[in-house]
Amino acid sequence: MTLDFSTIPEVWPALMKGAGVTIQLTLAVLILATPGGLLVAFLRLAPQPWLRALVLALSWIFRGIPPLLLLFFAFFGLPIMGLTLQPLPAAILAMTTYMSFYFGEIFASGLRSVPPGQAQAAAALGIPAHRTLMRIILPQTIPAALPPYISHATEILKGTALAAAVAVPELSNAAKKIFVVTYRPLEVLIVAAAIYALLDGVLLLLQMFGERWSNRRRAGR
Amino acid sequence: MPSPFVSASNLRKTYGDFTALDGVSLSMDRGEVVAVIGASGSGKSTLLRCINYLDPPDSGEVRVDGVRIGYGEGAREDRALPERDIRRQRAEIGMVFQHFNLFPHFTVLQNLIEAPMAVRGLSRAEATERARDLLNRVGLSGREGAFPAELSGGQQQRVAIARALCMKPRLMLFDEPTSALDPELVGEVIAVMRSLAEEGMTMLVVTHEMDFAAQTASRVAFFDAGKIVETGPPAQVLRSPQHPRTQAFLQRILRSH
Numbered sequence: 001m002t003l004d005f006s007t008i009p010e011v012w013p014a015l016m017k018g019a020g021v022t023i024q025l026t027l028a029v030l031i032l033a034t035p036g037g038l039l040v041a042f043l044r045l046a047p048q049p050w051l052r053a054l055v056l057a058l059s060w061i062f063r064g065i066p067p068l069l070l071l072f073f074a075f076f077g078l079p080i081m082g083l084t085l086q087p088l089p090a091a092i093l094a095m096t097t098y099m100s101f102y103f104g105e106i107f108a109s110g111l112r113s114v115p116p117g118q119a120q121a122a123a124a125l126g127i128p129a130h131r132t133l134m135r136i137i138l139p140q141t142i143p144a145a146l147p148p149y150i151s152h153a154t155e156i157l158k159g160t161a162l163a164a165a166v167a168v169p170e171l172s173n174a175a176k177k178i179f180v181v182t183y184r185p186l187e188v189l190i191v192a193a194a195i196y197a198l199l200d201g202v203l204l205l206l207q208m209f210g211e212r213w214s215n216r217r218r219a220g221r
Numbered sequence: 222m223p224s225p226f227v228s229a230s231n232l233r234k235t236y237g238d239f240t241a242l243d244g245v246s247l248s249m250d251r252g253e254v255v256a257v258i259g260a261s262g263s264g265k266s267t268l269l270r271c272i273n274y275l276d277p278p279d280s281g282e283v284r285v286d287g288v289r290i291g292y293g294e295g296a297r298e299d300r301a302l303p304e305r306d307i308r309r310q311r312a313e314i315g316m317v318f319q320h321f322n323l324f325p326h327f328t329v330l331q332n333l334i335e336a337p338m339a340v341r342g343l344s345r346a347e348a349t350e351r352a353r354d355l356l357n358r359v360g361l362s363g364r365e366g367a368f369p370a371e372l373s374g375g376q377q378q379r380v381a382i383a384r385a386l387c388m389k390p391r392l393m394l395f396d397e398p399t400s401a402l403d404p405e406l407v408g409e410v411i412a413v414m415r416s417l418a419e420e421g422m423t424m425l426v427v428t429h430e431m432d433f434a435a436q437t438a439s440r441v442a443f444f445d446a447g448k449i450v451e452t453g454p455p456a457q458v459l460r461s462p463q464h465p466r467t468q469a470f471l472q473r474i475l476r477s478h
Contacts (some may be wrong), residue, residue, distance in 0.1 A: 121322035124275055125336035126389060127311025130307065134336065139326050 005187050011178045015188075018174025019195050025160045025170060026092060026199075030153055032096040037103020059101040068162050070094040075166040093162035099156055106148045110141030122195040140221060143214045150207035154200055223268045224287065224424055226229030226251040227392055232281035234273050241267035242278065243447035249392075250423040256434035257456070259444030260470060261417075266319075267428040268444070269394045272425070273306050273314040285314060285392055312340045319397040323369040329356070330365035331381050335389045348387070355383040359413050375406030379413055386417075393417070395426040411437075431474060435459055443467040456473065 043055040062070070075090040085093065114137050116128035122132040164173035175192040225248035234242040241264040242448055252401045257265050272283050290310050293300040303308070307311035322407045324332050333352035337343040338412040343351070356362050359379040369377050377399055385393060395414065399407040411430060415437050417422055428434060434441050434455055441458040443451040443466070451464040 048338040115322075117318060118324065121316075121318065121324070122336075123308060124273060124307045124311060124316040124318075125384070126310075127336050128308060128339065131339050135339075136243035136324055161330060172295075172437055 003190075004184060005191075005203050007182050007184055008187060008191055011182065011188065014174050014178055015191060015195065018171040018192075019199075021088070021169050022157070022171040023195075023199065025088065025095070026153075026157045026164060026166065028092045029095045029099055029160075032092070032157075033064060033099035033103050034098030036105050040100055040108035040146065041111055044104060045111060048151065054184060055104075059104060061062045062098045062101045064107075064219055065075055065098070067095065067098055067159060068165060070098055071162055077210075087163065087168040090166060091126060091160070091168050095163075099152065102152050102155075103149065106145050106152065107141065110145035113144045116142045116182025124176065138182065142210070146210050146214060147207065150203055150210070153203050157199055158196070197206050224284070225249060226253075227272070227348055227425070228284045229268070229272055230282050232268070232278045232283070234267055234276065234278045240447045242271060242281075245281075245447070245449055247442060247449060247452075249423060249425065250421055250454050253439045254418045254422075254424045254426065254437055254441045255442055256438035257427045257442045257444055257449075258431070258434055260468070263444045264447045265444045266396050269316070269396050269425065269427060272365060273311050273316055273394060275311070275316070279331065282338065285310075287423050288313075288316075309339065309340070312336070312388050313395040315390035317378070317385055317389060317393070317395045317398045319400050321369070321374070321381045321401070323377055323381055323384070325369050327347070327368075328365065329361070329367050329369070329372070331385050332369070332380060333365075336384070336427075337387050352387055353385050356380075358416075359383045359393055360409070361439055373406060374402045375409045378410045382410075382413055382417070391423065393424045395424065395428070397427050397429065405406070408476075429474075431459065433477075444471065445470070 016104040040055060041061065043051055044059070047053075057214050071091060071094040074085060075087065077089070078085060118136055118140065119132060127136070130201040134174055160168075160170050163170050164176065167173070171192055175188050179188045182188065227247075227318060228247040230248045232245045234355075235461070243264075245264075245268055247255070257268065259265050259424060261304065267276065268270055271278040271281075272285075272290070274283070277291055281423065282292075288310065291300055291302055291307055292298050293302060320419075327335065330349065330352055331442070333355065334343075334345065334348035337348040338345060339349060353362065357364055361376060361379055361383070364372065364376065364380075369380065372380065380427065382398075382430045398414065399410050411433050414424070414433070418437050425434070426438070436455075438455050441455045442449045443458060443462070443464065445466045451458055451462060451467045457461060458467065459471065462471055
């Protein structure tokens with residue numbers, strides 16, 4: 001077996017276009033699912049037992065369904081209910097929904113790791129609740145939440161390949177379209193894999209910088 | 222007769238089956254230092270947390286400098302306030318916790334200036350000036366850039382006292398401020414509290430430090446099973462307690478020392 005990468009320069013623009021869609025999709029889901037996850041986390045810790053139970057049930061459902069099935073619901077199911085989405089928005093919706101519940105669990109355990117004395121001290125000083133959350137509580141969840149957050153962001157990146165199933169022209173889809181024409185699947189797949197690894201590396205770098213930043217500010221209790 | 226500076230009347234608080242406060246009344250004059258002593262779990266900390274409404278009482282009322290805590294002022298005094306407004310009232314009451322509860326991701330200086338800037342609307346420069354002044358008073362000038370974890374327990378508690386004072390409170394609540402400290406660090410915190418008392422701060426101190434109660438408090442209240450069973454000048458309550466529960470408690474304390 002010999003590898004022949006001579007066709008790669010020719011198909012490079014198509015691969016880059018696919019990579020662009022992959023990045024777009026990853027960023028969109030990250031940007032939407034992060035506040036979504038915070039919302040889920042707050043509801044998971046709400047004082048009302050019924051609300052906690054409801055969110056726990058939804059979390060169980062959305063984290064239990066294969067993401068591909070959610071994608072099919074968004075793309076093929078919603079039009080029947082009167083909402084027709086283009087492939088990319090459908091993929092963003094499906095992935096944001098289930099990632100919000102994953103992030104929700106991460107953020108909820110991060111929030112639980114902050115001692116209750118922190119909120120009490122802020123309340124005793126009269127600091128408003130929203131400011132307490134933004135300045136006192138959330139920053140303290142970062143050391144615990146950052147590593148699982150980044151590893152789930154990596155899952156989002158890899159998960160975008162599923163969107164090929166509803167014809168989103170992302171990287172894996174682009175690779176497939178190329179090799180069915182060139183008949184050299186191995187070379188194109190290797191190059192596509194390398195691009196994924198590179199993007200993944202960017203996320204890992206972010207994690208390293210983030211950890212160093214939070215370590216510098218970290219302290220005991 | 223002028224009304225007392227601080228008055229708690231008939232406070233009740235239960236947690237499930239447990240009665241933490243069983244009709245507690247206490248009044249304090251301006252500048253008075255009251256030490257609350259009693260066994261662990263007798264409801265002493267709950268009393269402090271009910272006074273600043275960190276944990277609102279089930280019934281009873283608290284007044285500080287004429288203002289009913291948790292309720293509107295003047296004609297609206299029968300209207301319970303939302304948490305947002307209670308926080309504003311609470312800013313007038315400093316609280317020091319057993320475990321310091323400093324913000325670990327903030328430097329000492331940031332710990333001190335956060336609330337004055339957020340609640341009092343001070344500029345960073347004004348808050349910093351006030352904070353440096355207070356750090357100097359608690360003997361920690363020069364440590365403003367340190368993170369709490371870099372300080373000893375005694376230093377952390379002194380920072381926590383300075384943080385509360387930065388709000389210029391009218392009343393200070395201390396919840397067992399030296400109980401989490403190594404014995405050799407207790408003295409430095411007591412010294413700060415003593416100088417605060419000498420400056421005329423009104424202080425309500427839950428403590429196991431009998432020396433502090435004896436030497437600094439103007440009055441000692443003995444707390445037992447959700448009630449204040451005896452109150453009076455330290456010499457009277459500590460040397461010749463009237464109530465059998467107080468006698469038993471003080472004997473236990475003496476034996477363990």
